[in-house]
Amino acid sequence: MEDPELDPDVLALAGRMFDLARTGETGALAGYVDAGVPVNLCNDKGDTLLMLAAYHGHAATVRALVSRGADPGRANDRGQTPIAGAVFKKEPDVVRALLDAGADPRAGQPSAEDTARMFGNEDFLAWFAEPR
Numbered sequence: 001m002e003d004p005e006l007d008p009d010v011l012a013l014a015g016r017m018f019d020l021a022r023t024g025e026t027g028a029l030a031g032y033v034d035a036g037v038p039v040n041l042c043n044d045k046g047d048t049l050l051m052l053a054a055y056h057g058h059a060a061t062v063r064a065l066v067s068r069g070a071d072p073g074r075a076n077d078r079g080q081t082p083i084a085g086a087v088f089k090k091e092p093d094v095v096r097a098l099l100d101a102g103a104d105p106r107a108g109q110p111s112a113e114d115t116a117r118m119f120g121n122e123d124f125l126a127w128f129a130e131p132r
Helices: 008-023 026-034 049-055 059-067 082-088 092-100 112-118 122-129
Strands: none
Touching (some): 008 049, 026 049, 049 059, 059 092, 082 092, 082 112, 092 122, 112 122
């Protein structure tokens, strides 16, 4: 049963924001954030807009969210970070955008570094070894 305190219009708007992040509609999502939608808005699993954009391979959306203050290291309720999701999905542009934003490849469970090691992704491992 839904919480009677939650406004259905607010829930619908939040759902739209998560869809924009998943589909990489950068301009529309950035506009909503600029208008007041919390940049670190998260769903019932703790996935932020940034997590969803990263996992679905949208580097431009990741950059737009980070430039508006999204936390590149914020883990979801399972301890997964956006950079680990991007490594898992083999999204180099997203991984680079998150590294440039200060994401820690050693944070989370499993970490991006652990994920890269598990899949033998030497390129990502080399990036993670670069001085920060």
